[in-house]
Amino acid sequence: MVNKSALKNQFCELTGTSTTTAGRYLEASKYNIDQAVDSYFTKHASKSSPNSKSNGKSASSNTDKHLVSLFDEYKDANNPNVIDIDGTLKYLDDLQIDPDDVKALTLAFLLKSPSVGVFERDKFISIWQHYKIHDIKSMRKFLDKFHQDVLYDKGSYTDLDTDKAVDFKQLYDYTFAFLKESDNQKVLDIDLTISYWKLLLPLITTVYFTKNETPANGNKDKVEERVNNWFDFLSNSNPRPVITFDTWSMFYLFFLEVVLPDPYKLSNYDEMAAWPSKVDEYVEYLSDNSLI
Template sequence: MAVSAKDARKYLTKYKRLDLAVDAYYNNPPTPAPQASTSKLNALFDKYKDGDDITIDGTIKLCEDLDVNPEDVVLLAVAYELKSPSMGQWSRKGWVDGWKALGVDTIDGMKTTLQKLREQLATDTDYFRHVYNYTFEFSRPPGQRSLGLDMAQGFWQILIPHGLQGGALAHVPSAAQDEDGDDSMDGSGGPEEGWKDDYTQWWSEFLEKNGTKGVSKDVWQMFFEFVRTIDSKFEKYDAEAAWPSTIDDFVEYAKNRVEGNA
């Protein structure tokens, strides 16, 4: 039985071990996605389009029909799935191919799929990474290499809490696990703590104080890894690793705030 990359990732993420994932797949294989109708999807696209594409006005109407706030984090997952070329814009090909791959061709079906995508974005680290990286690409202004600070801050404010709450951004301890396989300790007798919700605001405030105007692709992508691996006291940061200098400087800023010196 052939296994799609998407299904393989799903089972490995859930069961962590290859042997358990394989057993689970064969004992409880995924239900084949229903075949979506190209004609129905084209008709829906025509309902919302303005010219060749669906643009801002059509997107707002679509959100109303889907009962979703235009600023809901799940729309970033939809943008990834439908390969949105830019914010609030959807091409016919991306729309049809994307929804067909998801197996839906009605508004009710899309509502259900949005709930599934929201959960996957919250819990699946690999999926979160894909959506996170795509967010930078599709929201970056044409011809620009960086993303404006205000826009980057807005995306971080909805993405990071979502991933922290669901586990997609669960802390990866910087120290090796002990011989018994227990999590490394932070000195308090429990698992090492990582990024906290308040730190996302600290990061935004630091960038503003630093006079940052735009966020580069390197900083955007490395920030994802930083959030997952840094300890809550910023003590185990490896300054010799290939982190962007912006993150180097933030660690010093954050240490001072943790110690009550800022």
């Protein structure tokens, strides 16, 4: 069943036109969104002059058409409004990003990917259009800058939905939702979360010691030991735990505020603070096993 209202909204977002215009082109194309958008841009291309002083819809439309064509290179054969896993792997390959590289996660965060291996047409086009980027080379260059900006909390970019400066904590929290297999899923498997902690925690460590100009030699080794203690604690718990969003999100703060400043004694830890139970149990585990 075709959702005509959703297709009209998508057409309007891609072309900057009214719902009336959207309805006319979609009806003519029998609600084939790709055909309708291509028809619109083909008809209006002649109205766009390269020497025009206007930076309005004509320039925006040209950018949109490039992005529509690019998205179509990767789109799923059964659902033209998404890039699925095969298309995502091809897209990453064209961007020269290994799927296991943290930049693949940064890209998903930037384009608001709803789940692993999926990109949505409307987000892909509207976000790249916002940054005036419409080719692979420019995307690769932009992503390098965006990744560093987010990693070091420079605040140069804003979330297009909230208009708030984008920072690493947002990327970190986004990861939990990104890893879920359904909207109503509340917890993540321990092995999956550990694999992503292994990806993200070393970045947090590097940034922390860079920003604080702290002698890193022994401290970094001890931080790594504390991280491995955390993994051992979770993996060897009986029964094996699952990770809630609260545990995922708050562990970032625990790591930043307690582990990194003093990985030897965890002197900033306050048992009366509102840490998740798993964090409190972890500190108790360290004490019981003479690890602290």
